[in-house]
Each structure stands twice: as C-alpha cells, then as structure tokens.
Amino acid sequence: MSVETPAGSSATGVIHDLGYQRYDGPRLGRRRIVAALAWHSFRSAFGFGRGPKAKILPVIALLALCLPAVVNAFAMSRGNPRLVDYDTYQPVLRVLVMTLFVAVQAPELVSRDLRSRVLPLYFSRPIRPSDYPLAKYLAFTAACLVMMEVPLLLLYGGSIANVHGGAAVWAQTRALIPGLLIGLMWSVVLAAISLFLASLSGRRGFATGAVAIFFLLTFTLSEILLQVENSNLRQAGPVPVQGGPGVQIFVGPAPPVSVAEKVSGLFSPFTLMDGVRRWLGGREEALNVLRPGGFGAVYALVLVLITALCLTGLFARYRKARLS
Amino acid sequence: MEPSTAARPVIETAALTKVYPGDVTALGGLTVNVAPGITGLIGANGAGKSTLIKILLGLLEPTGGEAKVLGQDSVKDGEQIRQVVGYMPEHDCLPADVTATEFVTHMGRMSGIPGTAAKERAAEALRHVGLHEERYRQIGTYSTGMKQRVKLAQALAGDPRLLLLDEPTNGLDPAGRNAMLELIARIGEEFGISIMVASHLLGEVERICDNLVAIEAGKLLRADTIDSFTRATQMLVIEVEEGTAALLGELARRGLEPRPYQRAVLVPIGGDDTYDAVRDSVASLGLPLSRMEQRRHQVEELFRDEDQREEALDVR
Numbered sequence: 001m002s003v004e005t006p007a008g009s010s011a012t013g014v015i016h017d018l019g020y021q022r023y024d025g026p027r028l029g030r031r032r033i034v035a036a037l038a039w040h041s042f043r044s045a046f047g048f049g050r051g052p053k054a055k056i057l058p059v060i061a062l063l064a065l066c067l068p069a070v071v072n073a074f075a076m077s078r079g080n081p082r083l084v085d086y087d088t089y090q091p092v093l094r095v096l097v098m099t100l101f102v103a104v105q106a107p108e109l110v111s112r113d114l115r116s117r118v119l120p121l122y123f124s125r126p127i128r129p130s131d132y133p134l135a136k137y138l139a140f141t142a143a144c145l146v147m148m149e150v151p152l153l154l155l156y157g158g159s160i161a162n163v164h165g166g167a168a169v170w171a172q173t174r175a176l177i178p179g180l181l182i183g184l185m186w187s188v189v190l191a192a193i194s195l196f197l198a199s200l201s202g203r204r205g206f207a208t209g210a211v212a213i214f215f216l217l218t219f220t221l222s223e224i225l226l227q228v229e230n231s232n233l234r235q236a237g238p239v240p241v242q243g244g245p246g247v248q249i250f251v252g253p254a255p256p257v258s259v260a261e262k263v264s265g266l267f268s269p270f271t272l273m274d275g276v277r278r279w280l281g282g283r284e285e286a287l288n289v290l291r292p293g294g295f296g297a298v299y300a301l302v303l304v305l306i307t308a309l310c311l312t313g314l315f316a317r318y319r320k321a322r323l324s
Numbered sequence: 325m326e327p328s329t330a331a332r333p334v335i336e337t338a339a340l341t342k343v344y345p346g347d348v349t350a351l352g353g354l355t356v357n358v359a360p361g362i363t364g365l366i367g368a369n370g371a372g373k374s375t376l377i378k379i380l381l382g383l384l385e386p387t388g389g390e391a392k393v394l395g396q397d398s399v400k401d402g403e404q405i406r407q408v409v410g411y412m413p414e415h416d417c418l419p420a421d422v423t424a425t426e427f428v429t430h431m432g433r434m435s436g437i438p439g440t441a442a443k444e445r446a447a448e449a450l451r452h453v454g455l456h457e458e459r460y461r462q463i464g465t466y467s468t469g470m471k472q473r474v475k476l477a478q479a480l481a482g483d484p485r486l487l488l489l490d491e492p493t494n495g496l497d498p499a500g501r502n503a504m505l506e507l508i509a510r511i512g513e514e515f516g517i518s519i520m521v522a523s524h525l526l527g528e529v530e531r532i533c534d535n536l537v538a539i540e541a542g543k544l545l546r547a548d549t550i551d552s553f554t555r556a557t558q559m560l561v562i563e564v565e566e567g568t569a570a571l572l573g574e575l576a577r578r579g580l581e582p583r584p585y586q587r588a589v590l591v592p593i594g595g596d597d598t599y600d601a602v603r604d605s606v607a608s609l610g611l612p613l614s615r616m617e618q619r620r621h622q623v624e625e626l627f628r629d630e631d632q633r634e635e636a637l638d639v640r
Contacts, residue, residue, distance in 0.1 A: 019514065020448075020452065020511075020514065020515035020516075020517075021448065022483055023437060023441065023445060023482075023483035025437075025438070025441050026438065027407065027435075027436035027437065028433075028436040028437070028438060029436070030403060032436070033433070033434055033435075033436055036433045036434070037434065040430060040433075049422070049426065050421065050422070051421070112419060113419075116416070116417065116418060116419040116420065117413075117415060117416055117417045118417050118418065118419060120411070120413045120417055121411070121413070121417055121431055121434075121478060122434060123381075123383055124381055124383075124406055124409070124410075124411035125406055125431075125434040125435055125436075125482075126403040126404070126406040126407040126435065126436055127403070127406075127434070128403070129383075
C-alpha cells in the first residue's frame with residue numbers, strides 16, 4: 001500500500017530555493033554507457049545493489065562450488081594426490097548448482113526490468129535497443145564465469161601449494177588451462193540459454209521455473225537415455241581408469257558404442273557440453289559415461305546452434321524499442 | 325510570446341507520416357513547429373501522441389516526412405537527440421525494490437553522466453521534485469504522487485534541454501495534479517528547460533503552457549500560442565425557449581457562425597461585438613432568452629469541429 005505523505009498530495013512546502021544547475025562535464029559515449037549497464041547488471045547477478053536477501057543465493061552457490069576445492073587442498077596437504085579434476089570438477093554438483101544459479105539470477109537481470117516496465121527508460125537513453133541485451137549477456141556471461149572459474153583457481157591454488165618442484169607446478173598449470181576453457185564454454189552457453197528463457201516472462205517465478213525446468217528436464221532425459229544404453233554395455237567395456245593429476249590416460253580400444261548412446265547426449269546443454277569436452281580430448285568419467293565417438297563434431301555443432309538460436313531470440317526480444 | 329518568436333523551434337516536423345502495418349495511420353502528414361517554452365500536446369487517446377513522441381526520440385522511423393528535435397534529425401541523430409531529451413512515460417516504469425537515489429543515479433549514468441556526477445545530479449533532481457527527505461526509501465513504499473516525481477527526476481537526471489512528458493498527471497488526485505503541474509511550470513520557467521506535455525485534458529495543461537498543439541487522428545488540428553488558442557476556443561452558449569431556428573438565421577445574417585448544439589445555439593466569440601450582435605439579434609426577434617453563458621470547448625468538441633475550419637498556424 002502506498003504511504004500517504006505530504007509530498008504525495010499538496011507537497012511543495014519543501015525547500016526549493018537552490019536553483020537548477022546545468023551539467024557541463026564530459027558525457028560518456030554509447031560504449032561507456034553499455035559498459036556501465038553491463039557492470040550494473042554484473043553486480044546485480046550477485047545481489048549487489050539490492051538488499052541482503054538478494055545476496056544469499058549467489059553466495060551459497062559460490063561457496064558450494066568452492067567446497068570441493070577446499071576439501072581437495074586439505075586432502076592434498078595430508079599427502080593425497082589431487083582428487084578433483086580441472087575439466088570436469090564435480091560434475092553433478094556443478095550441474096545442479098549452476099542450474100540453480102542461472103535459474104534464479106537470470107530473471108534478476110532481465111525479468112525484473114520487464115516486470116517494472118523500466119525498458120522505455122533505457123530506450124530513451126543514447127543507446128540502441130540491441131545494446132540492452134548485449135550488456136545483459138556480457139554481464140551474465142561474466143557472472144557465470146566467476147561461478148565457474150573461481151573454484152578452479154582455488155583448486156589450482158590449493159594444489160600448487162601442496163606439490164613441489166617446477167615440473168609439478170607446470171603439470172598442474174597445464175591441466176588447469178583446459179578446465180578454464182571448459183568454464184568459459186559453460187558460461188557462454190548457460191548465459192545465452194538462461195537469459196533468453198528468462199526474457200520471455202516478466203514474472204520472476206515463471207522465468208525461474210522455465211529456466212530450471214528446461215535444464216533439469218533435458219538433463220534428466222539425456223541421463224536416462226545414457227543409463228539405458230550403458231547398462232547393456234558396462235559389463236563388456238573396460239573399467240575406466242582413474243588417472244593421476246594432469247595425466248592423460250588412453251582407455252584402450254574403444255568398446256563398441258551404439259549410435260543410440262552416441263546421440264543420447266544431444267538433448268541437454270550439459271551433456272552436449274560434456275560431449276564437446278570429450279571430443280576436444282577431455283578425460284573420461286563425467287556425466288555418467290558419455291561417448292560421443294564420431295559424433296563429437298555433431299555435439300559441437302548442436303551446441304553452437306542452440307547458443308546462437310538463444311542469442312538471436314534474446315536480441316529479437318528487444319529489437320523493437322517499445323515505449324509502453 | 326516574446327521569447328518564443330525569436331528562438332529556433334525545439335521541435336520541427338514536416339509532413340510527418342507514420343503508417344503501421346495493416347494500414348493503420350497514426351500520423352498523417354503532421355507539420356508543426358514547437359517553440360521553446362512549455363507546450364501542451366493535446367489529443368484524445370489514439371490521436372498519435374505516443375507515436376509522435378517515439379519518432380521524436382528516434383525510436384521509430386517515420387513512413388514519410390521528417391522530424392527535427394533541437395535541430396537534429398530524428399532518423400539520423402537519434403542517439404544525440406536522446407542525450408539531450410528527457411522522457412517521462414505515461415505508465416508505471418519504476419522498480420519497487422531500489423531506493424529513489426540509486427534508481428535516478430543509475431538512469432543518469434545511462435544518459436552518459438559519469439559515476440560521481442550522476443550521484444550528485446540524482447540528489448539534485450530528487451531535491452528539485454521535492455523528494456529530498458525520502459530519497460533513501462525504496463520506491464515501492466512511495467505514494468503515486470511520489471512515484472510520478474521519481475519519473476520526472478529520472479528524466480531530469482541527464483540534464484536535458486527538452487523534456488517529453490507523457491500524461492504526467494495520470495493517476496493523481498486533484499491536489500497531486502496541481503502540485504505536479506506547478507512543478508512542471510517551475511521546471512519550464514526557472515530551469516530554462518523546454519517541455520512538451522502530452523495530455524488528453526486541455527483544461528489541465530492550458531494553465532501552464534505557453535503554446536498548444538492539438539492533434540487528432542494523426543493530423544494537426546491547431547498549433548498556436550495559448551492566448552489565441554483560448555480565444556478561439558471560447559464559445560457563447562445561447563438558449564432561447566422558442567425560435568431557435570430564427571435565431572440561427574439572424575445570427576448568421578449578422579456575420580457570426582452559429583451552430584445548433586443540442587437545444588441551444590453555439591457562437592464562437594470573436595470579441596466584444598459578438599456579445600452585442602447576440603444581444604441585438606435576440607432583442608430584434610423578441611425571443612425569450614433563457615440562458616446565455618460563456619464557456620470553453622470541451623476537448624472532444626474542439627476536435628470535432630475545428631478540423632475543417634482553418635489551416636493550422638505555426639507556433640512562431
């Protein structure tokens with residue numbers, strides 16, 4: 001309910017003596033304005049500029065993702081080898097936490113503005129309509145990147161603190177780099193899909209639901225297909241080898257892989273990304289056992305296609321500058 | 325209007341036309357010049373006010389004709405125009421869960437004002453609209469009148485040379501309307517910012533405007549200074565108990581332009597001699613006069629009967 005105050009009604013008993021001052025300083029160009037909007041959105045992805053409640057989820061999500069790195073550092077200090085891989089990290093944890101993060105925070109970036117109908121105010125500023133989704137996308141990709149890479153860097157820091165000699169540090173560094181790139185891929189893809197889905201609704205609940213359901217449903221579907229196929233093949237195939245840190249282990253002659261299994265990962269962004277990771281030479285053992293085989297390029301293609309489609313959709317959403 | 329005559333128009337349109345898909349004509353060859361100062365843009369809903377504002381902001385390309393805002397072409401220089409034009413939308417456009425200060429600062433930054441300066445200007449703008457005390461409260465806790473002021477403050481934050489206000493008194497109670505109109509008048513007069521106020525209520529904006537532009541169905545009805553506008557819209561209502569037809573004839577014979585209106589006769593007031601002519605007509609016919617009063621056109625009436633009347637005049 002609105003609070004009735006004097007200002008609402010006959011107001012103006014207030015002081016008005018100081019005159020109006022023109023602004024003669026420098027004005028930012030369009031690029032700097034877009035950068036300012038991106039920075040503002042990036043901060044809001046972590047709840048800054050909002051109340052304390054808005055920070056709870058991003059902080060918990062980031063802590064959850066960092067936990068394995070901390071545990072690993074502790075374990076390594078007791079003489080164990082590195083427990084967590086850079087490129088897969090903790091696959092299931094990462095899938096769940098990142099789904100939660102984008103489902104809750106993507107609507108924070110786009111649905112709020114739709115809901116409060118603030119967009120006309122942006123469009124009446126010296127930027128172009130496409131600058132708005134651009135700034136949002138850059139901001140959210142960066143936010144996802146923080147979620148993905150900070151735990152990896154923590155893992156790296158914890159690992160090199162516990163190994164000795166230049167060669168060992170170099171081995172850790174070499175293993176880290178693909179991990180960082182995988183993190184970049186996740187960020188680019190997840191930000192595109194979740195922002196597009198969230199931009200479809202100004203109702204935050206709907207937007208969050210749409211993003212969460214999309215990711216979880218497709219992921220479950222792909223996992224079920226994988227499991228069905230795997231249960232037949234598991235007995236025949238060789239047991240996957242657990243390799244040491246940074247050591248690439250060739251798993252020997254590939255077991256017969258059915259086409260059904262090869263394509264079963266095509267239905268979810270997460271399995272798609274894992275397929276691409278495998279295609280690019282990543283190690284085994286992530287989301288169940290996904291073996292894209294000769295279909296690796298198809299995984300990459302589908303992934304690029306989905307991302308491009310979502311970005312096109314996102315920009316189309318804002319192409320027409322509406323004032324009402 | 326002494327200051328207006330010399331200065332260059334802030335808005336110039338020439339044969340401005342906008343046809344939406346499906347052959348919906350929103351603007352049909354609108355040619356109008358708007359002088360500096362406060363201008364009322366009067367039109368019923370759907371008259372083309374919003375379309376005009378969108379074109380002026382460079383957000384919509386006209387189908388034909390051209391529009392210039394502060395000398396800049398609306399199609400080519402939209403970004404430059406939007407840098408110096410502040411816009412206040414008609415509808416709600418404020419997030420509930422941020423403070424007025426944060427919001428206005430952010431919108432100032434979006435107008436290209438760097439960080440610290442944007443903060444200062446936000447505080448200034450909120451003070452000017454009378455929200456100094458409440459500026460750290462979340463906008464969701466504001467009354468409708470206060471929200472309208474925040475909308476105005478965010479338009480002021482970018483230090484505009486021209487403000488486009490779309491129905492700024494919408495949703496306000498009479499006291500709130502007065503306060504808002506006073507505020508707009510003050511911004512126009514003391515801050516030296518030109519303002520165009522779009523409204524469907526002639527009676528409201530005419531109090532604060534120097535000029536009026538009336539449009540209907542995308543066409544210009546009339547554009548003039550407020551003085552000549554009010555003169556032209558003043559009518560005399562004459563009601564006689566019988567002999568209305570005879571009165572109509574007599575008035576026309578005396579060079580007036582009488583029209584039947586419900587049971588009465590309407591005569592546009594040209595000057596003092598209009599009253600004399602009416603008095604003489606009634607007296608010479610010996611009709612029982614039951615009512616004679618001066619009144620203003622209702623906006624809708626104005627729109628209905630002015631369109632065939634005369635060529636539109638530029639506000640120069």
